[in-house]
Each structure stands twice: as C-alpha cells, then as structure tokens.
Amino acid sequence: MKNTTITDVARDAKVSIATVSYVLNNRTDQKISDETRKKVLQIANLLGYKRNNNAYSLVSGGSCNIGIFTDIYSPIDACEISEFIQLCLKNFNTSNKLFNVIHLSDFKDTRANDAIILYNVSSSMFNKIADASLAPILAVDCLINNPLELFYQINCDYIKYFNLAKEHFNSEKLTLVIPNTHNIELREHILNIFDDVVFVSSSKDIIANIEKLRNCNPVIIGNFILDLMNSLEIKNAYFINKNTDSKVKAVIDTIEQVLDKDLPTSHHILTI
Numbered sequence: 001m002k003n004t005t006i007t008d009v010a011r012d013a014k015v016s017i018a019t020v021s022y023v024l025n026n027r028t029d030q031k032i033s034d035e036t037r038k039k040v041l042q043i044a045n046l047l048g049y050k051r052n053n054n055a056y057s058l059v060s061g062g063s064c065n066i067g068i069f070t071d072i073y074s075p076i077d078a079c080e081i082s083e084f085i086q087l088c089l090k091n092f093n094t095s096n097k098l099f100n101v102i103h104l105s106d107f108k109d110t111r112a113n114d115a116i117i118l119y120n121v122s123s124s125m126f127n128k129i130a131d132a133s134l135a136p137i138l139a140v141d142c143l144i145n146n147p148l149e150l151f152y153q154i155n156c157d158y159i160k161y162f163n164l165a166k167e168h169f170n171s172e173k174l175t176l177v178i179p180n181t182h183n184i185e186l187r188e189h190i191l192n193i194f195d196d197v198v199f200v201s202s203s204k205d206i207i208a209n210i211e212k213l214r215n216c217n218p219v220i221i222g223n224f225i226l227d228l229m230n231s232l233e234i235k236n237a238y239f240i241n242k243n244t245d246s247k248v249k250a251v252i253d254t255i256e257q258v259l260d261k262d263l264p265t266s267h268h269i270l271t272i
Contacts, residue, residue, distance in 0.1 A: 004044075004047040004049045004261065005049075006020050006021060006024070006049070008047055008049070009024075009040065009043055009044045009047060009049050012043045012047065013036075013039050013040050013043045015036060015039075015040060019032060019036065019040065020040055020044070023036070023037050023040040023041060023044075024040070024041075024044060024049070038131070039150075041134055042134055042150045043150065045134040045135070045136070046136055046150060046258070046263070047261060047263075063098040063099065063100055064098070064099050064100070064114040064115065064259060065099075065100045065102055065113045065114050065115075066088075066092070066099050066100065066101050066102065066113065066114065066115050066116075066117065066255065067102050067104045067113035067115075067116045067117070067135075068081070068084070068085060068088065068101065068102065068103050068104060068116075068117045068119060069103075069104040069116065069117070069118055069119070069121070069129065070118070070119040070120050070121060071120065071121050071122065071125060071182045073182070073201070074180065074201040074202055075201075075202050076179050076180065076200060076201055076202060076222075076224055076225075077120070077179075077180075077201075079223075079224040080119075080120065080179055080222065080224070080243070081103070081119060081120075083223065083224075083243050084119055084140075084243050084248075085101065085103055087243055087244075087245065087247075087248045088101050088117075088248055088251070089101055090245075090248075091245060091248045091249060091252055092252060099255075113133075113135050114135055114136075114259060115135055115136045115137075115138065115255050115258065115259060116129065116133060116135050116136070116137045116138070117137075117138045117140055117251065118137060118138070118139050118140065118142065119140045119141055119142075120140070120141045120142055120181055120182055120183065121139070121142050121182060121183065122142075122182045122183055122184065123142075123144055123145070123183065123184065123185060125182075126139060126142065126144050130146075130150070130151065136151070136152070136255070136258045136259065137150075137151040137152070138151065138152050138153065138154060138251060138254060138255065139151060139152070139153040139154070140153070140154050140155070140251060141154075141155060141156070141181070141183075141186070141242070142155075142181070142182075142183035142185075142186055143155065143183055143185035143186045143189055144185070145185060151267070152254050152258065152264060152267050152268075152269070153267065153268050153269070154247065154250050154251055154254065154268075154269045154270075154271060155186070155268070155269075155270055155271070156221075156242045156247075156270070156271060156272065157270040157271065157272050158189065158190055158193050158194075159193055160270075160272050161176075161219065161221070161240055161272070162174065162193050162194060164238075164240070165217070165219040165238050165240075168238045169217040169238065171217055173195075173196075173216070173217060174194060174195070174196065174216075174217050174218075174219050175194075175196040175197070175198060175212065175213065175216040175217060175218050175219065176190065176194040176196065176197045176198070176218075176219045176221065177197075177198045177200060177206070177213065177218050177219065177220050177221065177225055177229070177237070178190070178197065178198070178199060178200065178220075178221040178222065178225070179199075179200055179201075179221070179222050179224070179225065180199040180200060180201045180205075181199070187199070194219075196216070198213070200225055200228075203228050206225070206228045206229065206232065207232070210232060210234070213229070213234050213237075214234055214236075217236075217238070218234065218236065218237040218238070219237065219238050219240065220237045220238065220239045220240065221240050221241075221242050222241070222242060222243075223241060223243075226239050244271070244272075246271055246272070247271040250269050250271050254269065
C-alpha cells in the first residue's frame with residue numbers, strides 16, 4: 001500500500017504543501033485559521049499521514065477502540081442502541097482484527113477512540129463531535145450533509161423498503177411505523193418516500209394510533225415495534241428489521257478499510 005505523503009494531504013485539503021507542513025509541525029508563527037488547521041489534521045488522520053496517539057497498527061495485529069455514541073431520549077432509543085451494540089459485538093468478534101467496542105455515555109468520551117460510530121444523532125450533535133475529534137467517523141441511521149466528506153455514513157434504503165412493502169400489499173397506500181429519529185434530515189427523507197408515517201418513541205404512540213394501524217397497510221421497522229404490535233394483536237403488518245448482520249458488516253468493512261487507509265470509494269452506503 002502506497003504511503004501517504006504531505007502532497008496527498010495538501011491535495012485533498014485543497015491547501016498548499018507549505019500550509020500542511022506548518023499545521024503538522026504545529027507552527028504558530030504562521031497565520032492559519034482554526035478551520036484550516038482542523039481540516040488539515042482531519043484529512044491527515046483520515047489518510048494515515050499522522051495517526052493519533054491511541055492508534056495501533058491493524059496490519060500488525062494491534063487492537064482498536066471503536067466508540068459508539070447515540071442520543072437517548074426514550075425507551076425505544078435504549079432498545080435500538082442495545083440491539084445495534086449486540087450485533088456489533090457479535091460481528092466484530094468474527095473479524096480478523098481485534099476490536100474493542102465501547103458504548104460512550106458522553107460525547108466528550110469520543111476523543112480517545114480510533115474510530116467513532118454515531119448512531120441516530122442530530123446534525124448538530126454530529127458536528128459537535130466531528131469538531132472535537134480527529135478519528136474517522138461513521139454516521140449510522142442519520143443523514144449528514146457536509147461538503148467536506150471527511151466521514152462515512154450508512155443508512156437504510158427506504159426506497160427499497162417502500163418497493164418491497166408495495167409489492168407485498170399490492171398497494172402504494174402504506175403506513176410506515178418506525179422508531180423516532182433525532183435526525184431532521186433523515187425524517188424529511190422518510191416523509192418524502194412514505195405518505196403516512198408514525199414515529200414511535202414509546203408504546204403510547206402505538207396505542208394512540210391503534211385503530212388506524214388495524215385498518216391500513218402497516219409497514220413495521222424494528223423488533224421493539226413488532227413486539228408492541230403483536231401484543232396489541234395487530235397482525236396484518238409487513239415487518240422489516242433495520243438492524244441486520246448485513247448492515248453491521250457494512251459498518252465493519254468500512255471501518256477496516258478506513259483504518260487500513262484503503263479508503264472506500266463511496267461515502268454513503270445504503271443497506272437493507
């Protein structure tokens with residue numbers, strides 16, 4: 001694998017080689033904006049020119065800390081992140097490399113990790129963490145619009161979900177029942193695909209819509225909601241599990257490629 005050079009960093013950061021040199025050597029006698037310094041350091045770290053002090057060589061078999069952070073506001077949030085972490089633990093253990101998966105309770109804890117997974121977070125929280133960390137970041141189940149693309153995102157393919165449900169019910173009149181998202185951009189994306197959506201934070205949201213759900217074509221996403229629907233004897237639903245082995249495998253593959261500096265060609269991966 002070709003070693004990353006200062007020229008590579010300058011090219012991707014769209015700055016001069018001299019600017020990169022000043023930043024990497026922590027020269028304070030040059031007038032360089034904080035934004036430019038941060039961008040150069042993030043790209044240098046992403047390309048492997050300069051690893052942070054907590055990093056280990058994956059090629060030589062060292063372990064790597066993967067931090068997972070999410071916003072938890074409701075019982076369903078806790079169930080979702082618990083299910084995702086359990087899948088990560090199961091699938092990371094099958095990798096040829098040694099990963100330590102750490103659930104982070106505070107966004108400040110993200111600074112001491114080799115890679116960070118941000119699960120179902122708002123854009124403001126994503127930006128806050130991205131500004132404080134040089135480690136590669138994967139945004140999972142959240143849409144992030146950032147022209148610099150110094151991160152990767154993995155999301156469910158809701159268009160594919162719609163087409164599968166349409167084929168199942170032989171109708172486009174569908175009601176999506178899905179765990180609430182803290183990401184406004186993802187919410188708007190979902191609402192642009194499904195005409196009718198019930199965002200669920202707790203069992204109260206299901207109970208409040210029980211009559212409608214018994215007389216429509218409900219499309220359920222998530223095991224927690226499936227259990228709630230079954231307990232209320234709503235049996236006519238089409239079920240989709242969004243936390244799957246294939247999704248977590250995409251997360252693992254992306255992390256391995258990024259940390260091995262074999263950067264993925266796509267910054268946005270869709271899974272079903």
